[in-house]
Amino acid sequence: MALGATIHTFDVQLADVDRGRYESLTLRMARHPSETDAFMVTRLLAYCLEYEEGIAFSEGIAATDQPAVLVRDDTGRLIAWIEIGAPDAERLHRGAKLADRAAVYTHRDPSKVAAAWTGKRIHRAEEIPLVSFDPGFVDDVASVLERRNAMTLSITERHAYLELNGSSFDTAIHEQVVG
16 A cells, blocks of 8 residues: 655744745645655755745656646746756756756755756756755754644754754855756
């Protein structure tokens, strides 16, 4: 018998000083059995760091034609295509063509992720940020995950301060372009 998704709830206090976004969010995230905790944490961080009106999680691995996180305007038009992990070049190329902007958030070594795209055709690659965090940060955060989580995330000067279930973490937010 196949295992179903595990639902995680996050009560998030978001203070993104860099972008002037201050929100209280309650997020329900389904984690498929094949999804690692690190991938889920990166997906959560991407959602928070990209937060704007119209943002949503896709249906996950079942939605092969959608990114992990997307943003739509009031008319339903795709504004942002946000990938997690190490998407292949073809998928990133497609997303960059479909949306006004694209981004990749990774919990992996960004140099290895970017190396896989070398020489590949990616639409507007020079405009796509590859966002990563300090080594070990995502894994440390993942180690304190529970089914129900209380989280405070503050971002200032491209540095994130995160408190999750009573544990505190911080990281620089690293960004390079894909192309």
